[in-house]
Amino acid sequence: MENEIEQAVLRVVRSMHENLSEQITIDDMARTAMFSKFHFSRVFQRVTGLSPGRFLSAVRLQEAKRLLASTTLTVTDISHRVGYSSVGTFxxxxxxxxxxxxxxxxxxxxVTPQIFVEGRPVTSGTRSVTVRGAISSPLKDRPVFAGLFPDRILEGRPVSYTVLPEPGPYVLEDVPPGEWHLIAQSVAAGHEDAVNHAPGGDEALCIGRHGPITVRLDTETKLADVQLRPMRPLDPPVLLALRDLLFAGTARRTG
Structure with a gap:
């Protein structure tokens, strides 16, 4: 039964990729999955970690990244191609x-490292909370990005992040109170410039998640280990562009 549910969700994800310029509704998705709307929304969230609407938005923006990097289409044209009627909203x-x-x-x-640095919280005058652990990956001797995010998707500014020259122990400092998802990513050699990872999955991109991690100021350290695995078609798209950070990790390792 679980495999049937995943296959139904996968049909919807593939339909998203194939019909990005269309106005896809939750009813359309439920019909593709052959579930009731209420049941579909619940199982989609359980399988992917995101609501159908949030996942669709991420797929649209992932394709926009690819078009921006690989075509000369205007921003307005790209916004329409990925389903936005308003270029301002896009x-x-x-x-x-x-x-x-x-x-x-x-x-x-x-995205350059400085953007992430500017996004870190100012914790001066408050008790410092640290999240630490170990990251393992099938991509040996490759840089690893790890950051704390409010949801199960690599988007927006992490509240704290690090780049390791290779899998191993990590430390995230000055973590503010809240519930955070630890997300780590690594890319195979020669694939750092890849901006579009196929909906069928990609062995060159590995990702791992842990959470939610509840951080309170009465706790000094939280422990969380992460195992990276190849990206699957049901994983939410990676919206952050981490090439510069991963190159920086490579430079530190080889310099």
Whole structure:
């Protein structure tokens, strides 16, 4: 039964990728899955970790990243191709999720480390909370990004992050109170510039999650280990562009 549910959700995810320019409704998705709307929403959230609408939005923005990096289409044309009727709404959501505006992303093709540094919380005068543990990965000797996010998706600014030159122990400091998802990512050599990972999965991109992790100021340290695995088609798209950070990890290892 569980495999049947995953196959139904996978049909919906593939339909999202194939019909991004269309106005896809929750009713459309439920019909594709062949479930009632209420049941579909519940199982989609359980399988992917995100609501159907949130997942669709991430798929739209992932395709926008690919088009910005690989075509000369205008931002307006791209916004329409990925299903936005308002270029202003598209630009706002892209900037919030990726960290830079669509135009700036096209110039950089990645988010720079400074953007993440600016997004770290100011914790001066408060008790410091640390999250630490170990990250293992099938991609040996490859840089690993690890950050704490409010949801199970790599988007927006992490509340704390680190880049390891290779899998191993990590430490995230100055973590504010709240419930956070630890997400780690690594990319195989030669794939750092990849901006579109196929909906069928990608062995070159590995990802791992742990959480939610509840952080309180009366706790000094939280322990959380992460095992990375190849990206699956049911994993939420990676919206942050981490190429510069991963290159930085490579530079520290080889420099």
């Amino acid at each position: 630009s706002s959501r892209f900037t919030s999720s990726v960290g830079v505006s669509p135009s700036r992303y096209r110039q950089l093709e990645s």
